[in-house]
Amino acid sequence: MGSFQLEDFVAGWIGGAASVIVGHPLDTVKARLQAGTGYGNTLSCIRTVYRRESVFAFFKGMSFPLASIAVYNSVVFGVFSNTQRFLSRHRCPEAEAGPPHMLSDLLLASMVAGVVSVGLGAPVDLIKIRLQMQTQPLQEANLGLKPRAAALGEQPAYQGPVHCIATIVRTEGLAGLYRGASAMLLRDVPGYCLYFIPYVFLSDWITPEAHAGPSPCAVWLAGGMAGAISWGTATPMDVVKSRMQADGAYVNKYKGVLDCISQSYQKEGLKVFFRGITVNAVRGFPMSAAMFLGYELSLQAIRGDHVVTSP
Template sequence: MDFVAGAIGGRTETVGVQVSTLKVRIQTEPKYAGIWHCVRDIYHRERVWGFYRGLSLPVCTVSLVSSVSFGTYRHCLAHICQFRYGSTDAKPTKADITLSGCASGLVRVFLTSPTEVAKVRLQTQTQQRRPSASWPSAVPPMYSVPSACPVPKYRGPLHCLATVAHEEGLCGLYKGSSALLLRDGHSFATYFLSYAIFCEWLTPTGHSQPDVLGVLAAGGCAGVLAWAVATPMDVIKSRLQADGQGQQRFRGLLHCVVTSVREEGLRVLFKGLALNCCRAFPVNMVVFVAYEAVLRLARDLIT
């Protein structure tokens, strides 16, 4: 049931997905002075469609990834409690929750890495707006009309995955996975631990769990804290995954960190932090409310 509840809760993560494109562009392209500069540039070049570039595959797989994340966390926590205390119903310690959350983050990397590669490649593949349909017709047919922009290398997420696998091998589909492991391992440990702590603080005296408002607040704060610790490795992950559409700049994770910090300063590791946190609060409020509601419904039906 934890896997089902996680899948249903995960569907709400599609809210505000267009923020992902802004975040990746800001993290990988130093030319942007801020969020609004990036918004204006994307709209000028690609119109509204530019904000949704590369998001079809993540949207289609978000339920599966969320199901694996929450299911792994709950099952890992149950096994730890069974091993340490002799019962799956025993109250876990903060260390137990942290370890289970970390395991959840590490497991999801095997599913999300190819999806993230395709998403980042498509999001960083910028295109100019097409010229007006009436302009080419005014040119005599004996002359060829130069294209307003080069033909995009990737035509879609599946074509992108196939192209990356052909040109870079299967390892190309897991490019940046080292940074992804570091990002999701400690961020999901923070995610589930902070959620448990906030729920404990917000539970009224005499009750075993918080009310709906408590879950909303705990989920939102947990999401913000998780992205706050995840953003530095998220920047490095995006740069490593985008580093395949031209001459390769980075030799690996450490070289990417050193080069990025040397060229742009320490603040480069926090690019996209505001966007991540602004989206994380409302999204994770709804994720945890939906997750807890499904679990509560399942318990009521069983009993």
């Protein structure tokens, strides 16, 4: 069998769909905490959103991620697995059962996956953030809005994902779909290194030597821990990305990554970059556990294996 395997993309798609369903409610809370105003902490945000907008608000904007993030994860997992497999086999072509995991191979494959993720994921994240944030109360004094823009905030700016895309392209051009992409690149390249590498080594460590591959329980635990680590450490740049992507619906406040960091620090101090870190880490566990479990079990079913195999 060659180093390129299409089933990695199929399994990634299934895992991505599972992760969206599990994680979207807390993702909405995270977006409100990072880019919104008037929320004290995670529990306060949950109560406020539920009281003002009902339970359905937590699923606001989920249809677009469900359709698109599944494809996005398909590409990310497919690229990572095939790149890592190619590097390993290039390094040890004589190994029949596959050479052991090397940190250098995992690091390079994770970085490649991180770069690819931005090209595909930046528009997806932008639409999701805009739909999640459009009911956020706008304060004219806070945002420096002109009266026309403030009045606009009284009703939703977007009727749905398609209308959101069309509005952004019409008002900001195609480049508008990649608002915040630079911050996302700074988040995802190290973020995926701290996502895939802990997962691979944790699942190998948990799995007894006599077993050919990790059990579903080991996959769930290793995937969840990897997600919590990755999302927890990525929070500062995730805050910057969320703010830049939420920006532009009614007014443009930030000129770039450094300007967003500077303005956020001057107005709210260093603590602003750790806003949502709790919900990020908590959300990261079930999302990533579902992602990796869906991915590995799908590979097992597709390949007809009797054990779960690692990427």
